[in-house]
Amino acid sequence: MLAELLPATVIVAESSSDPVGVALHPDEERIAVDALGRRSPEFVTGRHCAHRALRRLGVPPSPVLSGAGGAPRWPPGVVGSITHCPGYRAAAVARAADMVTIGIDAEPGEALPDGVLKLVSLPQERAELAGLARLSRPVPWDKLLFSAKESVYKAWFPLTGRWLGFMDARLTIDADRGTFDARLLVPGPTVGGRELTGFTGRWLARDGLLLTAVALPA
Known part of the structure; x- marks a missing residue:
């Protein structure tokens, strides 16, 4: 998958x-x-x-x-x-x-435990999740947000050797395209002679799982 x-x-x-x-x-x-x-x-x-x-x-x-x-x-x-x-x-x-x-x-396809969402998301992200929740697709959007941020961190860390907090990237999920964008809110590393300002990724909800992935081409 x-x-x-x-x-x-x-x-x-x-x-x-x-x-x-x-x-x-x-x-x-x-x-x-x-x-x-x-x-x-x-x-x-x-x-x-x-x-x-x-x-x-x-x-x-x-x-x-x-x-x-x-x-x-x-x-x-x-x-x-x-x-x-x-x-x-x-x-x-x-x-x-x-x-x-x-x-x-990869995460189980179930909602985050009560109280966790506020610890891993920005107010703007929570507002967008509320809109996604009104869609007919039965996706646990809060857990998907968490998973996408985990993928972003795993892509970030090898480039910087530094921690990236949940509040250090602003994530937007596209429900139709199965993609997400993460805009860095902290200075990013230099990649290809330019400062990296964000990541793009893709997501999938299937067979009780949520999968997210980020890949930055050379």
């Missing part, structure tokens, strides 16, 4: 379950254990998807470790993103010659 949202130069691998017996690189295995000493199935399957995508991209096998903020550290010359939620895991990778950055996110 995720491949529908991304350019052909981006390779996607996804899974709706956690395969048994997945072997990780020893260095990955050390960071696959959670605080209680359990092997995290989300991490394992996410890295399994990442390795499948990298193989299809023609990249020699190597561990995908975690860098600053827990973001994946991709092999040289590769950009990518990993996401997981209940019932879905995915990774998307591309050559850095083709894409500057990628951000993907």
